[in-house]
Amino acid sequence: MFMVITKYVKDIEEVDRWLPAHSAFLDRYYARKKVIFSGRRNPRTGGAILFRVDERAELDAILAEDPLQNKRRNGMRGLRDHPDKIRRGLRHIRREDIGQ
Template identity: 50%
Template structure:
Protein backbone atom coordinates (compact mmCIF):
# COMPACT_ATOMS: atom_id res chain seq x y z
CA UNK A 1 0.00 0.00 0.00
CA UNK A 2 1.27 3.48 -0.83
CA UNK A 3 0.55 7.02 0.27
CA UNK A 4 1.11 9.48 -2.56
CA UNK A 5 1.50 13.06 -1.39
CA UNK A 6 1.13 15.69 -4.09
CA UNK A 7 2.51 19.17 -3.46
CA UNK A 8 1.45 21.89 -5.86
CA UNK A 9 4.31 23.80 -7.39
CA UNK A 10 2.10 26.16 -9.37
CA UNK A 11 -0.61 28.63 -8.41
CA UNK A 12 -4.13 27.31 -7.75
CA UNK A 13 -5.32 29.02 -10.93
CA UNK A 14 -3.03 26.66 -12.89
CA UNK A 15 -4.14 23.67 -10.80
CA UNK A 16 -7.79 24.42 -11.62
CA UNK A 17 -7.08 24.22 -15.37
CA UNK A 18 -6.21 20.54 -14.99
CA UNK A 19 -8.75 19.43 -12.34
CA UNK A 20 -11.15 17.72 -14.78
CA UNK A 21 -8.45 15.65 -16.54
CA UNK A 22 -6.93 14.84 -13.12
CA UNK A 23 -10.33 13.56 -11.92
CA UNK A 24 -10.60 11.38 -15.05
CA UNK A 25 -7.15 9.98 -14.24
CA UNK A 26 -8.27 9.21 -10.67
CA UNK A 27 -11.50 7.59 -11.88
CA UNK A 28 -9.55 5.23 -14.15
CA UNK A 29 -7.54 3.86 -11.24
CA UNK A 30 -10.53 3.72 -8.90
CA UNK A 31 -12.25 1.51 -11.47
CA UNK A 32 -9.15 -0.72 -11.55
CA UNK A 33 -9.24 -0.98 -7.71
CA UNK A 34 -5.80 0.62 -7.42
CA UNK A 35 -6.87 3.80 -5.56
CA UNK A 36 -8.68 3.66 -2.22
CA UNK A 37 -9.16 7.37 -1.56
CA UNK A 38 -7.95 10.75 -2.69
CA UNK A 39 -8.48 14.28 -1.52
CA UNK A 40 -7.18 17.80 -1.16
CA UNK A 41 -4.85 18.84 1.60
CA UNK A 42 -6.10 21.54 3.94
CA UNK A 43 -4.83 24.17 3.39
CA UNK A 44 -4.99 23.51 -0.35
CA UNK A 45 -1.31 22.94 -1.08
CA UNK A 46 -1.74 19.58 -2.80
CA UNK A 47 -3.47 16.27 -2.32
CA UNK A 48 -3.19 12.71 -1.05
CA UNK A 49 -3.90 9.42 -2.81
CA UNK A 50 -3.94 6.03 -1.09
CA UNK A 51 -3.03 3.24 -3.54
CA UNK A 52 -3.02 -0.55 -3.36
CA UNK A 53 -2.61 -3.57 -5.64
CA UNK A 54 0.50 -2.07 -7.24
CA UNK A 55 4.25 -2.19 -6.74
CA UNK A 56 6.42 0.92 -6.64
CA UNK A 57 7.55 0.64 -10.27
CA UNK A 58 4.02 0.30 -11.64
CA UNK A 59 2.83 3.11 -9.38
CA UNK A 60 5.50 5.41 -10.78
CA UNK A 61 4.26 4.57 -14.29
CA UNK A 62 0.68 5.32 -13.21
CA UNK A 63 1.72 8.70 -11.81
CA UNK A 64 3.27 9.61 -15.18
CA UNK A 65 -0.27 9.45 -16.62
CA UNK A 66 -1.59 12.11 -14.23
CA UNK A 67 -2.16 15.44 -15.99
CA UNK A 68 -0.76 17.15 -12.89
CA UNK A 69 2.51 15.27 -13.47
CA UNK A 70 2.50 15.76 -17.25
CA UNK A 71 1.95 19.52 -16.90
CA UNK A 72 4.36 19.94 -13.98
CA UNK A 73 1.60 21.07 -11.63
CA UNK A 74 2.69 18.96 -8.65
CA UNK A 75 5.60 17.10 -7.11
CA UNK A 76 4.94 13.56 -5.87
CA UNK A 77 6.24 11.85 -2.76
CA UNK A 78 5.58 8.11 -2.52
CA UNK A 79 5.62 6.37 0.87
CA UNK A 80 5.13 2.63 1.11
CA UNK A 81 3.24 1.49 4.20
CA UNK A 82 2.44 -1.98 5.50
CA UNK A 83 -0.64 -1.63 7.72
CA UNK A 84 -0.31 -3.73 10.86
CA UNK A 85 -3.14 -2.23 12.90
CA UNK A 86 -6.37 -0.86 11.47
CA UNK A 87 -10.08 -0.54 12.05
CA UNK A 88 -12.00 -3.72 11.22
CA UNK A 89 -13.90 -1.84 8.48
CA UNK A 90 -10.61 -1.15 6.71
CA UNK A 91 -9.76 -4.86 6.45
CA UNK A 92 -11.38 -5.11 3.01
CA UNK A 93 -8.58 -2.91 1.65
CA UNK A 94 -5.83 -4.93 3.28
CA UNK A 95 -6.84 -8.47 2.36
CA UNK A 96 -6.86 -9.61 -1.22
Protein backbone atom coordinates in the same frame (compact mmCIF):
# COMPACT_ATOMS: atom_id res chain seq x y z
CA MET B 1 0.40 0.29 -0.54
CA PHE B 2 1.79 3.71 -1.25
CA MET B 3 0.67 7.03 0.17
CA VAL B 4 1.38 9.81 -2.31
CA ILE B 5 1.56 13.33 -0.90
CA THR B 6 1.55 16.11 -3.47
CA LYS B 7 2.42 19.77 -3.29
CA TYR B 8 1.33 22.20 -5.98
CA VAL B 9 4.27 23.95 -7.65
CA LYS B 10 2.16 26.14 -9.95
CA ASP B 11 -0.46 28.78 -9.20
CA ILE B 12 -3.79 27.36 -8.05
CA GLU B 13 -5.42 28.76 -11.22
CA GLU B 14 -3.10 26.62 -13.33
CA VAL B 15 -3.82 23.57 -11.16
CA ASP B 16 -7.58 24.19 -11.39
CA ARG B 17 -7.44 24.04 -15.20
CA TRP B 18 -6.15 20.47 -14.97
CA LEU B 19 -8.43 19.20 -12.17
CA PRO B 20 -11.10 17.70 -14.50
CA ALA B 21 -8.42 15.62 -16.25
CA HIS B 22 -6.88 14.68 -12.89
CA SER B 23 -10.31 13.63 -11.61
CA ALA B 24 -10.83 11.43 -14.69
CA PHE B 25 -7.40 9.88 -14.06
CA LEU B 26 -8.40 9.10 -10.46
CA ASP B 27 -11.76 7.66 -11.59
CA ARG B 28 -9.93 5.19 -13.90
CA TYR B 29 -7.83 3.92 -11.02
CA TYR B 30 -10.74 3.81 -8.57
CA ALA B 31 -12.51 1.58 -11.12
CA ARG B 32 -9.42 -0.66 -11.26
CA LYS B 33 -9.37 -0.76 -7.43
CA LYS B 34 -5.91 0.78 -7.31
CA VAL B 35 -6.94 3.96 -5.43
CA ILE B 36 -8.34 3.65 -1.91
CA PHE B 37 -8.85 7.34 -1.22
CA SER B 38 -7.84 10.73 -2.52
CA GLY B 39 -8.37 14.31 -1.48
CA ARG B 40 -7.14 17.87 -1.29
CA ARG B 41 -4.99 19.11 1.54
CA ASN B 42 -6.27 21.88 3.78
CA PRO B 43 -5.07 24.53 3.21
CA ARG B 44 -5.22 23.77 -0.50
CA THR B 45 -1.53 23.31 -1.22
CA GLY B 46 -1.67 19.80 -2.71
CA GLY B 47 -3.33 16.49 -2.05
CA ALA B 48 -3.00 12.91 -0.90
CA ILE B 49 -3.76 9.61 -2.65
CA LEU B 50 -3.55 6.13 -1.14
CA PHE B 51 -2.70 3.57 -3.84
CA ARG B 52 -3.13 -0.17 -3.49
CA VAL B 53 -0.09 -1.28 -5.48
CA ASP B 54 2.84 -3.48 -4.50
CA GLU B 55 5.79 -2.13 -6.44
CA ARG B 56 7.25 1.32 -6.92
CA ALA B 57 7.51 0.70 -10.67
CA GLU B 58 3.74 0.16 -10.87
CA LEU B 59 3.13 3.35 -8.90
CA ASP B 60 5.48 5.31 -11.16
CA ALA B 61 3.71 3.99 -14.28
CA ILE B 62 0.33 5.04 -12.87
CA LEU B 63 1.57 8.48 -11.83
CA ALA B 64 3.02 9.05 -15.31
CA GLU B 65 -0.62 9.18 -16.51
CA ASP B 66 -1.66 11.84 -13.98
CA PRO B 67 -2.08 15.21 -15.75
CA LEU B 68 -1.00 17.11 -12.63
CA GLN B 69 2.16 15.04 -12.33
CA ASN B 70 3.17 14.67 -15.96
CA LYS B 71 2.64 18.38 -16.67
CA ARG B 72 4.83 19.28 -13.66
CA ARG B 73 2.04 21.10 -11.87
CA ASN B 74 2.80 19.38 -8.62
CA GLY B 75 5.66 17.74 -6.80
CA MET B 76 5.13 14.47 -5.02
CA ARG B 77 6.60 11.90 -2.75
CA GLY B 78 5.44 8.32 -2.45
CA LEU B 79 5.71 6.58 0.90
CA ARG B 80 5.50 2.79 0.97
CA ASP B 81 3.43 1.31 3.75
CA HIS B 82 2.13 -2.06 4.82
CA PRO B 83 -0.61 -1.62 7.38
CA ASP B 84 -0.16 -3.95 10.32
CA LYS B 85 -3.40 -2.97 11.99
CA ILE B 86 -6.59 -1.90 10.26
CA ARG B 87 -9.95 -1.19 11.79
CA ARG B 88 -12.35 -4.08 11.19
CA GLY B 89 -14.55 -2.18 8.73
CA LEU B 90 -11.55 -1.30 6.56
CA ARG B 91 -9.66 -4.59 6.45
CA HIS B 92 -10.87 -5.31 2.92
CA ILE B 93 -8.46 -2.72 1.51
CA ARG B 94 -5.40 -4.89 2.10
CA ARG B 95 -4.31 -6.69 -1.06
CA GLU B 96 -4.25 -10.11 0.62
CA ASP B 97 -7.85 -9.64 1.75
CA ILE B 98 -9.05 -8.79 -1.75
CA GLY B 99 -7.42 -11.74 -3.48
CA GLN B 100 -5.57 -9.78 -6.16
